[in-house]
Amino acid sequence: MFPTIMIVDDEPSILQSLGGLLSDEGYDVITASNGYEALKKIESAAPDLVLLDVWMPGLDGIETLQEIKKISPVIQVLIITGHGNIETAVKATKLGAFDLIEKPLSFDKVIMTIQRALNFQRLEEQNRYLRRKMLEKHAINGNSSAIVALKKQIAVAAPTDAWILITGENGTGKELIARTIHQLSRRAEEPYIDINCANLSEEGFDAEFFGHEKDAFPAATGRRKGKAELAGKGTLLLDQITDLSLKNQGKLLRVLQEKQYERVGGNRTLRLDARIIATSNRDIEKEIRAGAFREELYYRLNVIPVIAPPLRDRKEDIGVLADIFLAANATQGRGSRKRLSEDALACLCAYCWPGNVRELKSLMERLSIMTEAETIRPTDLPAPYNMSPSAVSAANDLACLFSMESFDDAVEAFKETFIRKKLAENRNDVSATAAQLHISRSVIQKLIKAPGLL
Incomplete structure (x- = not known):
């Protein structure tokens, strides 16, 4: 035609x-x-x-x-x-x-x-x-209220040039969110470049970010463009920003403030034109209080904060995600097309998922390969995903505690879990529970944050 x-x-x-x-x-x-x-x-x-x-x-x-x-x-x-x-x-x-x-x-x-x-x-x-195919491939899937709110936030933030800080636990899809923002932005046709800050040594940051001229240091056998230069007018992702040393945080802050830099060993001034998106799996405000992260850098990056929700807060998405992963595994030759039975899905929904979506994806790959039947049943699930409801509850509590990186958070979580179990044993009788544990009713109120029980 x-x-x-x-x-x-x-x-x-x-x-x-x-x-x-x-x-x-x-x-x-x-x-x-x-x-x-x-x-x-x-x-x-x-x-x-x-x-x-x-x-x-x-x-x-x-x-x-x-x-x-x-x-x-x-x-x-x-x-x-x-x-x-x-x-x-x-x-x-x-x-x-x-x-x-x-x-x-x-x-x-x-x-x-x-x-x-x-x-x-x-x-x-x-x-x-x-x-369009890239967006479909890297789509943020799910219909839970947490994901609907996240999609709305991305839709509002993506067309702007504002810098974005994405926080969330490991395995929640922070890099996927960053890539989606880029693909929905006006910079979609420009480069998308990422720097994994967790893999950078103290000395390696300069060459990775700024680039270097030939003979700038013994290993510099030729000129090399840095990631900031390669990003051009596109998007530069600073993955795991909290893993940067304080010294390198200072260098980065200066560049973000001045929007210009030089290659190592060079004297030509280059302009930073890229949009910056940063990610972290830590509580940055706690890192600031501990003196491990620069407050000025936090405020510079955190123009639009985005939080990647953990899987335990969007359990209604587990069935959707599992089916997508199972279909992808079959397409990629990892066993025949499998589906979850309702009982197996119920077991998965009862689990805590400390490894979040990444853990679910790995489990579906394992089940695609190891399960012979087309339907995955509870007996096909490995431990700890196949436990009884009471055992799953206990395993969830333990998994969630050990997934926390803060000792104080873990202690507070244990206290709340302990009080709730004792309340359940006493049929939510606060007075009886307080007497049994030799604590006041106000302590129970504070720990479980449920004043209606008193």
Whole structure:
């Protein structure tokens, strides 16, 4: 099927001669003698490319170009103009014209420019398709209230250029959130570059972030661009930002404040144009109080805070995620297509998931390979996922305690769990529980944060 080309010109001779030549080349040709007629036909005919004369009575070429881009931004527009009109060329390009063709028209040049524009259009369509597939592949799946709120926050934050700090436990998908923000941003066609701060040595930060010139240090056998330079106008992800040393945090803070830097061993000033997204699996405010993280850097990065919810707070998504992982495993040759029975899903929903989505994904891969039947039942689940409800509850409590990185948080969690179990044994009789444990009723109220029990 040949592309459809619209010619818009107030000179009948141009419409006839150019239309005939393009028809001979196999293109479907539509003509319009003015901008108003062109806009009406575009809505119904949807041409692939428009050849648009700039000088027309009524609605001129520049105004028609603006309206065409409003109707369909993907239509390629070639402006036909008189010789040497630089101002028109600049304005048309800024408004989205692919190129300009000067009169008198050279048919060979017209054909060559049309082919270039259509090739560019096909490339754009491929890129849009690939971006859609990438979004599908890395989609944030689930319908829980926590995930719905997260998706809304991403939808609001992504189109802006604001810097973002994503926090959450290991395995909650912080890098996935960062990549989704990039793909939904105006920078989606620019690079997405990540720096894993946890893997950087004290000395390795400078070369990784800033890059270096040849002979800047003994191992520098050639010039190397840093991640900040490679990111360009795209997105730079600083993964596990809290693993940076205080010294390197200071270097990073200076660059973020000044938005410029130099390669190691160089004297040329480079500009930081990338959008910054940082992630951390720690409580940064506690890190600040402990003197392990710079407060100024925290406020610089935390323009829009995003929290990745743990799987235990979105258990209604477990079935959706498990099915996606099982389907992907079958596609990738890791066993036949498996499905969870309702009883098996109930066992998984009772579990605490200290490893979050990453743990669920690993379990589904294991079950895809090791389970012979198409339906996964509770007996197919390994420990601790296959325990009785009471055993699962105890295992959950223990798993959640050991997943915490703060001793104080673990102690408080243990106290609350202990009080709740004793209350359950005493049928929620607060007075009896307080007497049994030799503590006051107010202590129970404070620990379980449930004043309605008193």
